[in-house]
Amino acid sequence: MKRLRARFSGRGLVVALPYLWLLLFFVAPFVIVLKISFSEVDLAIPPYKPLFSWYAEHALAIRLNFNNYAFLFTDKLYADAFLNSVKVALVSTILCLLIGYPMAYGMARARPRTRNVLLLLVVLPFWTSQLLRVYAWIGLLKANGVVNNVLIRLGVIHNPLALLYTPFAMYVGIVYSYLPFVILPLYANIEKMDWQLIEAAEDLGCRPWQAFYKITLPLSRNGILAGSMLVFIPAVCEFVIPTLLGGPNSLMIGRILWDEFFSNRAWPVASAVAILMLLLLVPFMMWYQSIQARETAGPSG
């Protein structure tokens, strides 16, 4: 009886831990940001007016300020930035899938020893900081960078191409950075698949590509979804890569947030942007969750 209780409370503790973590590092900051988003700018430290103030003697005054949100809807810049972020994230996700799927598939079909080497190669970039790797792309793409020099040396072009500070460079940076996040879940998913299913499909008359389309692809749906989410959500908020590679015209919501926060010191507006960004992502996450839930609740599919 005693042991049972001890085990029970132990389990409770283990379950409570992640919740505690979420409370401390997600809910609390979120509440703070939410609070700031409803306050007014002030020339102070921190640069906003308190939300709650003691009015007269004992009356608590709450001044909710919706102007920050209203402001986001009046200035077209923000809507454009939102839309552009979604577009960039979507295109990046699709590119990552198109490049990552064949890579994951190849890895899963490779011989076990080759497979481990390939896996190591995919994870290897994580050993250096992402910032450094993005800087490396500047070195590759700039006017007298490696890519241009090689192309000129080969005689393909005569004048250096403007690669850096273009949407192209930004996509290169994002796809490059997030590719492992697509490859790893896809690999884990495809690797588990029973190859005899492909044989069975071919036996029943499928050509290899038909077998891929009818068997492999549907069975790797979970990997595709997981990989997409892992790229799409951070890519929407991405700001380092658009700033460093994308040039002045890459209007990303993450970048706007940064500018509002650090350049304009407009914390309330920045917070409002952050809250809206979160709201934007909630439907995607809910959709993903519902699919995952259906998958685990029903028979394994």
Place this chain on the structure above:
Amino acid sequence: MTSVAAEMAKAAPWNDPHARPYVELVRVSKFFGDFKAVDDVSLKIYRGEIFCLLGASGCGKTTLLRMLGGFESPSSGRIYIDGEDMSGVPPYERPVNMMFQSYALFPHMTVEQNVAFGLKQDRVPKAAIRERVAAMLDLVKLGEYAKRKPSQLSGGQRQRVALARSLVKRPKLLLLDEPLGALDKKLREHTQFELIGLQHQLGVTFLVVTHDQEEAMTLASRIAVMDHGEIAQAGTPTEIYEFPSSRFVADFVGSVNIFEGKLVEDEPEYVRIASEEFGGTIYVSHGISAAPEATVWAAVRPEKILMSTTPPQGADNVARGAVQDIAYLGDLSIYLVKLATGKVVRITRPNTTRHAEAIGWDQEVYLSWDPSSPVVVTR
């Protein structure tokens, strides 16, 4: 014997040198690294046969089937189906369907969709697909499970889906890898007869892998017994059972008593074997081809041994022993009799009466058999 075997035996194509085999394997071998999984196999299978591959686990049955299906290419040798060389022909272009030992059902499709898969692939009209799938599901008694996913089925039900999926396309050649292993005895017998019926109806040629020799006997027009990648013997069930070519085959198919001995008289009409194990001489009423004084083995089936409490006539093929064990199986009883030499002999006797047997434990008995009963093998 089954109707298929009986019917085919009438005009047995394998005895006809001019008959054209539907499937022909010519000296086929398969290596996995250094390991020889299939060793120099040559086989001819004729149209309309139910040909059984019988062998212990790991002897290369699945590998042989996979080569016919096109999933594995032979390391050497050639495979012909309907006279066509199959080397380099991919699975989807072979007139063959395979039922996989592990079933390989598509987990994201329902039972119905699994069975319909091959027909859809062939662009069979929708109505025909529905009809044929329903008929096939009825055949394997899975009609009410049509909408389930494979993960919601029992092992035996999955096996039946796999069977249905391979049968529904009515290919010219069907490769079945242990098609009935997971079914209970009743259902297995039922399905065996359904398979035979289907064979009649559609004229499909079957190549069935099994390690259940009873099943092989029931189904097969011919059986090939495999041992470590080689074909030990191929022949009709009767040939395999009554005229095994080696100790391995005799022992693998059914149970048998084997007596080692020396060839002492070797005449065209009979041979006499002096066997220490038997404790006397064994007289066999047919000639064999072996060197004089060679070590040979006389194999006698348990049901062909007569057991009596009084000494039988003649001196050959008679031994004395004591009953060591009796197993009552209902329809028949198995007796283990220990000879004076220490050798334990297995005897089966049908229980023709309902009363307790006259022969009991520890009783002294005489064993004997007809001189035509033993098979003499030289390896």
